[in-house]
Structures are given as structure tokens and as C-alpha cells.
Amino acid sequence: MASKVELVVEVKSPAEKLWTAMRESTELFPKIFPEQYKSIETVEGDGKSAGTVRLIKYTEVHVHSGVPMVTFAKEKVEVADDEKKVVSYSVVDGELVSFYKNFRVTVQVTDKGADGGGAVVNWTMDFDKASDEVPEPDVIKETAAKTLHDLDDYLLKN
Template sequence: MASKVELVVEVKSSADKMWTALRDSTELFPKIFPEYKSIETVEGDGKSVGTVRLIKYAEGVPLATFAKEKVEVADDENKVVSYSVVDGELVSFYTNFRVTVQVTPTTKDGADAGAVVNWTMVFDKTSEQVPDPDVIKETAAITFHSLDDYLLKN
């Protein structure tokens, strides 16, 4: 039976700015986050459904040295992207590992007030001994907050 983990992060950056940064993560993340050694597109155009990206993590990142992810949903209009991890250390711990990210604008008194990032991870453990991927959720939270800080300064 699949397990589901959800995370909601409020950011000060506009939904458009946050979404653009997330969609440009192949180039942007290795520049601003030391835990990403590199991200390269190995199939597709880097953004649309069917794209496969190879992510290499820096030494010391828990659980993984690399991951290959395949884009399953890419909906720019609704600011939703979903990808499955198809290779790397994570697949030996979790099967059907899929992450979905949606960015929704927020308003206050009719004005743009930033955005909410909804992050959902669905997975099946390969065995009961495998721990929940809490570190991945924690890393996602840190990444969204750090990306927001970066966008507010640039």
C-alpha cells in the first residue's frame, strides 16, 4: 500500500517567480544549492512529460549519490509538475516513488501576497525495515525556503 507525505510551504516570492525557478531547476539548483553537484537532461527537453534528468548529489547528502527522475506531469498553466524516481539508490528503498509540486498564488486584500508550494511524495517501501523518507521531506522544506530567499534577493 502506498504511503503519502505532504508538505505545505508559504513563500514570499510570487507564484510565477517561484514556478519559473522550479521549472529552471536543471540550471539553477546546482548554482545555488551546494547539495546538487549537477543536474543534466538525459532524455527530452528538460521540462516536458517524458523528460528524464540525472541528478548528482554532493558528498554527504543522505540516502543518495544520484537519482534519475522522469517527468510524468508538466502543467505550466496550473503550475503543477510531477516526477517519478526511476534510478538511483532511492529505488532500492522505495518503489513507485513520485513527487508532485504545485505552486498556488496567495493574495491579501486583493494584492499578490506570495505563494504556497504544495509538495506531495507518494511511495511504497521495499520492506518494512525501510524508514520513512523524512529526510527527503525536510530537504524539500529547506530547499523551498532557501529558493524563496534567493529569489527575493535576485
């Protein structure tokens, strides 16, 4: 059964600055979040446009007690629109694939106000559980929220 999880995060960084950092996450995230990402590499495509496939190697991330930790994920970029500041990708390989079918995340960044006073990030996860025993992906949502807030803090200092 298809499920959807939504998250709205307000940040202080301007939308353009946050969007640029997110688009450079292949290089940036392992540098600024070494506790979360071992490495991110582009295995197909140019690293930014639709059709790109990235291999993400995580440090120890536990999805749920009793469930094996997630060590890697391969994600395929489905939509990449710099004008609208929206990116969407599907997880095509890794431990998550055994728990969730059709796992897709869409992120859109919009200006909070006309004065450039921050941005709003709309993060949506669409997924189908592989079985009823699979836990809700709350940890993934919490991790996304933390990553967005930490990225905002990093951008405000740099």
C-alpha cells in the same frame, strides 16, 4: 503498502517567479545549492515537458544512519503543466529505487492572495516502501522544505 507524505510551504516570492525558478532547476539548483547538487542534466527530452528524464548528482546526502547515502537519482517527468503550475516526477533510477518503489513527487505552486503577496507550495510524495525495515522518508521531506525556503530567500534577493 502505498504511503503519502504531504508538505505545505508558504513563501514570500510571487507564484510565477517561484514556478519559473523551479522549472529552470536543471541550471539553477546546482548554482544556488552547490552544497546539495553536484549537477543536474537532461538525458532525455527537452528538460521541461512530460517524458523528460533528468540525472541528478547529489553531494553527500544521508537518508538515514546506517543506510547508504544517496549519490544520484534519475527522475522522469510525468506531468508538466505551466498553466496550473504543477509538475510531477517519478524516481526511476538511483539508490532511492532500492528503498522505495513507485516513488513519485508532485509539486504545485499557487498564489497566496490576489495581491501577489507570496505563494503556497503543495509538495506531495507518494511511495511504497521496498520493505518494512525502510525508514520513513522524513529527511527527503525536510530537504524539500529547506530547498523551497532557500529558493524563496534566493529569489527575494535576486
